[in-house]
Amino acid sequence: MVMSLHLDRHPSFSGRPGPVLLVIADGVGVAPEGPSNAVTVADTPHLDELTESELATQLAAHGPAVGLPTDDDMGNSEVGHNALGAGRVFAQGAKLVNKAIESGAIFESKVWKGAVEHGRSATMHFVGLHSDGNVHSHNEHLYAMLRHAADEGVTSAAVHILHDGRDVPSQSALEYIERTEQVLAEINAAGGRNFRIASGGGRMYITMDRYEADWPMVERGYRAHVWGEGRRFSSAKQAVETMYDEARAGGKEPSDQYLREFVVADANGPVGTVADGDAVIVYNFRGDRAIEISRAFEEDDFDVFSRQGPNGENAPSVYFAGMLQYDGDALVPKQYLVAPPSIDRTMSHYLCAEGVRSFAVSETQKYGHVTYFWNGNRSGYIDETLETYVEIPSDNVEFDTTPAMKVREITDEVIDLLRSGEYDFGRLNFPSGDMVGHTGNLDATVEAMAVIDECMAKLVAVIDELDGVLVYTADHGNADVMYTEKDGVRSPKTSHTLSPVPFAIHDPNYDGEYHVAPPAHPGLANVAATLLNLMGFEAPDDYEPSIIQF
Numbered sequence: 066m067v068m069s070l071h072l073d074r075h076p077s078f079s080g081r082p083g084p085v086l087l088v089i090a091d092g093v094g095v096a097p098e099g100p101s102n103a104v105t106v107a108d109t110p111h112l113d114e115l116t117e118s119e120l121a122t123q124l125a126a127h128g129p130a131v132g133l134p135t136d137d138d139m140g141n142s143e144v145g146h147n148a149l150g151a152g153r154v155f156a157q158g159a160k161l162v163n164k165a166i167e168s169g170a171i172f173e174s175k176v177w178k179g180a181v182e183h184g185r186s187a188t189m190h191f192v193g194l195h196s197d198g199n200v201h202s203h204n205e206h207l208y209a210m211l212r213h214a215a216d217e218g219v220t221s222a223a224v225h226i227l228h229d230g231r232d233v234p235s236q237s238a239l240e241y242i243e244r245t246e247q248v249l250a251e252i253n254a255a256g257g258r259n260f261r262i263a264s265g266g267g268r269m270y271i272t273m274d275r276y277e278a279d280w281p282m283v284e285r286g287y288r289a290h291v292w293g294e295g296r297r298f299s300s301a302k303q304a305v306e307t308m309y310d311e312a313r314a315g316g317k318e319p320s321d322q323y324l325r326e327f328v329v330a331d332a333n334g335p336v337g338t339v340a341d342g343d344a345v346i347v348y349n350f351r352g353d354r355a356i357e358i359s360r361a362f363e364e365d366d367f368d369v370f371s372r373q374g375p376n377g378e379n380a381p382s383v384y385f386a387g388m389l390q391y392d393g394d395a396l397v398p399k400q401y402l403v404a405p406p407s408i409d410r411t412m413s414h415y416l417c418a419e420g421v422r423s424f425a426v427s428e429t430q431k432y433g434h435v436t437y438f439w440n441g442n443r444s445g446y447i448d449e450t451l452e453t454y455v456e457i458p459s460d461n462v463e464f465d466t467t468p469a470m471k472v473r474e475i476t477d478e479v480i481d482l483l484r485s486g487e488y489d490f491g492r493l494n495f496p497s498g499d500m501v502g503h504t505g506n507l508d509a510t511v512e513a514m515a516v517i518d519e520c521m522a523k524l525v526a527v528i529d530e531l532d533g534v535l536v537y538t539a540d541h542g543n544a545d546v547m548y549t550e551k552d553g554v555r556s557p558k559t560s561h562t563l564s565p566v567p568f569a570i571h572d573p574n575y576d577g578e579y580h581v582a583p584p585a586h587p588g589l590a591n592v593a594a595t596l597l598n599l600m601g602f603e604a605p606d607d608y609e610p611s612i613i614q615f
């Protein structure tokens with residue numbers, strides 16, 4: 066049955082005269098007050114006023130509430146914005162890949178079989194985030210594929226690892242390398258097989274750029290993985306240990322995310338370059354940071370950077386597949402192992418069908434979050450005549466050096482759009498709670514929160530002036546836990562958290578027409594229906610229920 070995209074008007078509430086604005090403070094969760102909570106350490110009188118009002122509550126933003134396998138899975142931007150924008154919970158990549166591996170369906174797929182066929186006569190390469198963070202990837206998926214490939218007669222495999230330190234502890238690369246070397250050794254022990262780690266580097270330094278913020282990152286990764294260009298070491302372990310030592314000798318604590326690229330080489334040179342006829346699998350299941358490297362491998366007429374070898378050789382022609390299809394509109398990549406969640410009828414689809422004008426604003430690092438993720442992993446507009454998307458270019462720096470990021474610029478842009486009178490709905494993402502939070506720098510994150518608070522005050526004032534409604538929430542936690550402490554020793558926490566997130570409505574015309582009455586276990590997926598109600602619409606029947614009741 067094709068569901069119609071029509072929205073009924075709400076029977077008792079026709080909305081306010083002004084626009085509805087959703088503010089998503091990325092990575093700003095709710096955790097107990099304490100010295101490691103940058104959100105509570107910061108002075109944020111305006112946020113406090115919002116979250117302490119009668120129109121406030123908290124929402125689950127991790128685990129099954131956002132389509133992840135278990136309650137141990139922290140939330141992230143992809144699943145968070147998917148749930149916010151689509152008003153329902155979809156089984157996400159992490160879960161879908163687990164299922165495909167458990168059932169064996171992944172190994173029955175035509176794409177896997179094609180990869181194995183190439184791997185039998187050439188080399189099978191695996192490129193991906195090397196951890197069990199379960200945000201972009203999970204090493205158990207890699208291991209299952211390596212073992213299966215070996216069982217199916219692949220004799221040569223090369224793994225290209227991206228150190229994490231962002232979804233897992235900031236200096237954990239060596240533990241993951243040790244475990245992977247163990248798995249590879251077990252596979253090789255059967256004889257006649259050469260499975261090895263071939264190259265790698267930090268995820269924030271090579272390969273895993275997103276939203277075209279920093280293509281040179283992808284170029285560095287491509288050249289290390291394909292051509293074996295980079296500093297040479299006898300093993301991945303030696304590479305990481307050397308770089309740790311060098312960082313500390315320079316007075317700096319090393320950070321896995323930012324480690325330089327390395328290549329494993331022996332007396333004959335790099336041990337796992339990519340050649341014509343090889344298979345390459347990107348084993349990340351999340352799309353934003355996997356799209357650019359996929360394009361570099363699979364596009365015939367790719368022209369963002371030169372893929373030629375050091376002596377002018379042509380880029381190798383490979384059999385390429387992603388774990389999932391990362392962009393269902395642009396069809397990137399063309400071949401994939403597991404079908405992505407099919408997120409249909411997002412809130413944007415309904416609003417466009419009703420002719421409602423809307424905008425979305427963020428800076429590069431989160432621009433795709435409020436557009437591509439929000440719209441169910443679709444790039445581009447749903448209806449360009451009704452929507453305006455604004456990207457403020459991000460600086461390519463380590464973000465604790467610029468804790469305000471572009472939050473003030475985003476605010477100014479949003480205020481202009483609100484005052485234009487042309488929009489009934491707008492959404493923005495403030496990136497800094499998350500991006501600065503990921504650096505593990507507490508002071509910088511406290512400063513980031515103070516800037517968000519300052520900008521919230523401005524937005525609230527404009528909403529008052531326009532008789533609109535402001536809704537404040539976040540997509541998952543991060544800034545709310547900046548370090549953990551054990552036996553008096555502090556370790557920076559660079560990852561997201563399991564915390565709930567704030568939800569608050571600022572409605573200057575509020576006169577008791579509705580109240581906050583969330584269903585049991587409210588989560589991010591309940592926000593879309595709430596926003597539609599505040600605009601004077603009834604939500605679609607199969608959306609998760611609204612947080613407000615009239």
Ligand SMILES: O=C(O)[C@@H](CO)OP(=O)(O)O
Nearest residue numbers: 141142143200231232499
């Ligand atoms: O930076 C990222 O890729 C993730 C963490 O892995 O963060 P977010 O989900 O907030 O984008």
Ligand SMILES: [Mn+2]
Nearest residue numbers: 091092142540
């Ligand atoms: Mn996020």
Ligand SMILES: [Mn+2]
Nearest residue numbers: 092499500503
């Ligand atoms: Mn993040």
